[in-house]
Amino acid sequence: MAASASIWKTIYLGSFVHSQTLTELEICRQGAIGVDENGVIDFVEKNISNISELKSKDSSWQDAKTVKIPGNGFFFPGFIDTHTHAPQHPNTGLFGKTTLLDWLQTYTFPMESSFKDLDRADRIYQNFVARTLSHGTTTCAYYATIHVPATNLLANICLKRGQRALVGRVCMNSDLSPEYYRDESVESSVRDSKTSIDYIRSIDPAGDIVKPIITPRFAPSCTAECLTAIGQLAAQEDTFIQTHISENKNEVALVQELFPTSKSYTDVYDTHSLLTPKTILAHAVHLSPEERRTILERGSKISHCPASNTAITSGCSPIRTLINEGHTIGLGTDISGGFHPSILDNVRQAIWVSRHLSIQIQSDAAKLSTEEALYLATRGGAAVVGLEDKVGGFEVGKEFDAQMIVLGEVGDEGGIEAGPVDVFGWENGQEMVEKWVYAGDDRNTVAVWVRGRLVHATRKFKGAE
């Protein structure tokens, strides 16, 4: 299996940038990151003038390969997408004027139900995993569909491509979903989920790359009995759990109607043992202070999906409040409620949503800085998916999940077509990062590594020497 085979020791040379804290980026212009045979960071040097000197210090690095970054580029941690729906990829951009509940019926369920056709699933999933990798996403929490074969196929594709993934078969047995697309019974819902969990664990027993995640779609999609059974399965199998919470006001009202004895949306999950430290809750737009307190007490995590919340007019998640309260938060693209598979685009969108909140409350306090949004996209996301000790930044002992960012130099070969960012040569490190964040796209993500393995490269990448 490619993911565990040992690799050539490699020194990544040049600028690197990562979050030091929530509010600070470290920008190191003359760095060197040594990655060992297992893809683990062995050393991080911050003031390197000479690669030979570095190699001569330690003879075991004498034969190491080198990946050099040009002056207008930097290494950056891979992005973590904490919430997305792989089968909805072909619907990206299609939502018309719908909001959540009618959008599900019009666009989502018909598309997802078609994944009983495994050839079709293969074509779409291959394309989507390639697409997310090209945007620098090294870890992704995927919702699949209700179909076991297609869900397992998605896990196979992630494993083969080397993208870390949580892959979840969607549980949904209530009659909110159309008859043509739902679990037949509580029993089949549990059985199919278990089958997929077992399969995913069989292809990657250590869970180095792919892991299963129990995925009750959202409360209205499941009967109380089903939620109970799913909660038990999660405890029994000790898996991650992902679901949606409090995305849209009509949805919140619907949950209250469907679960009249529950105190709140959060309470529905809590009373069915679905709020654990391994639970990822997407959206969290309209939670009450009490609900947020419960989530915090249970140690559950939050996936902020700003592009989606804007596109389908769900609302503005109060990220500043959630941060101040101490929640663990990452970003999610939420394809296809969200309209872009790129976490970089969602970094921007998180900033815009926070600025709209700031306009609403007439205070700068709500504004996310560039640094904060990048933190959510990397270290924040890593903590959401339980990988905070393994990825999210460049420290000794972490695994090397990274993207090589190269910006366009004005007058370069390739010109305008080569990429969207224009660097004139006088920009400092901070400005390079900001130009990338506000104007960059996948053309600037020239190469991507997971655990030191190259998982994506554009024509511009020259390879290791």
Added chain:
Amino acid sequence: MAASASIWKTIYLGSFVHSQTLTELEICRQGAIGVDENGVIDFVEKNISNISELKSKDSSWQDAKTVKIPGNGFFFPGFIDTHTHAPQHPNTGLFGKTTLLDWLQTYTFPMESSFKDLDRADRIYQNFVARTLSHGTTTCAYYATIHVPATNLLANICLKRGQRALVGRVCMNSDLSPEYYRDESVESSVRDSKTSIDYIRSIDPAGDIVKPIITPRFAPSCTAECLTAIGQLAAQEDTFIQTHISENKNEVALVQELFPTSKSYTDVYDTHSLLTPKTILAHAVHLSPEERRTILERGSKISHCPASNTAITSGCSPIRTLINEGHTIGLGTDISGGFHPSILDNVRQAIWVSRHLSIQIQSDAAKLSTEEALYLATRGGAAVVGLEDKVGGFEVGKEFDAQMIVLGEVGDEGGIEAGPVDVFGWENGQEMVEKWVYAGDDRNTVAVWVRGRLVHATRKFKGAE
């Protein structure tokens, strides 16, 4: 001069899409647009099965060249950018946490003042005009700097590249601007403006491609005496006028302080003869109903700059209200308050801003549809710059300003890297347009024409046959 030399008659064959009304797109899958030697549309056919039949109907088209669009593409009118600052291009993405007034001092004035160096101006302007063309912008209202030589250079570049442009030397004589970057006196402000107007008219006497535009930066940048003199110059020269209005609340308060006898921000311009049917007012975020009435009565136009208003937290312009009142509105990128030189990106941003307004007022009424935003980007913008009879849609008698949009087919050569949009083959015309609007970028703008002249093409464009 390239812009007036006659060209080969050409038939543009395949799908075309343009706004029929504010709320309706016409999507024609088997079209043919005939463009004559002057770049004027001679015929528009909507159900063509056979090019030979078409040519044989009229012998004068027998030798016409043909540009065919592939099945996953369509011709679309060129975009009109009704407000942008060319010299601020290198600052794109750099605004930190500033808002309008401190952003000007920190980022904008230092950059603009450097345009006294003509080599530097040449490098930046060449790059920016190439950049806006690559995003399908066929007409652009540019602010330059206070420098006559650099302003004239920008007009030269636009004329040479064939991009329609209004080019304005910026007037600013008040002490809001730093001593190192402002007009020395009212006299020099008028004289320099006149010099640049004369120059631009000398290089394109008919104004087919480039025209001058009088550009008082915004009320706080000019003394009352200067505004009077500039208003007189505009009347005497019968030119377009562009300025900013009511972008940010602190700015509105500052105007009230600086012009204590004026009833409002709008009144400042009105009483200095600067509100004419040829006036373009950028932003219009915080106008009172009375101000909006005055603008409507004067026939002045509005440039909506959604990305900029979000990025520097100016507010949400009430576009639905402005539309309902009958204002003429286009979109502006407002580089570098805006962070993207693409009008397509601002189509999306206009939609997001309208959705945030809709979230604020808890009503769907504020929402702009895809169709409406595309209308503002084309026909709306054309009316703002006084070209509604010449460009903005595909009708007989209009000039052919167009972009060739090609979306990526999954499995195509080039793959993921070829572009950001994935077409699976089952999409209908409406869905193709939506995929482009919500996920597309300059990679999908394969070729661009102004008056039938090719002004930009990517490697994918095969040329006319």
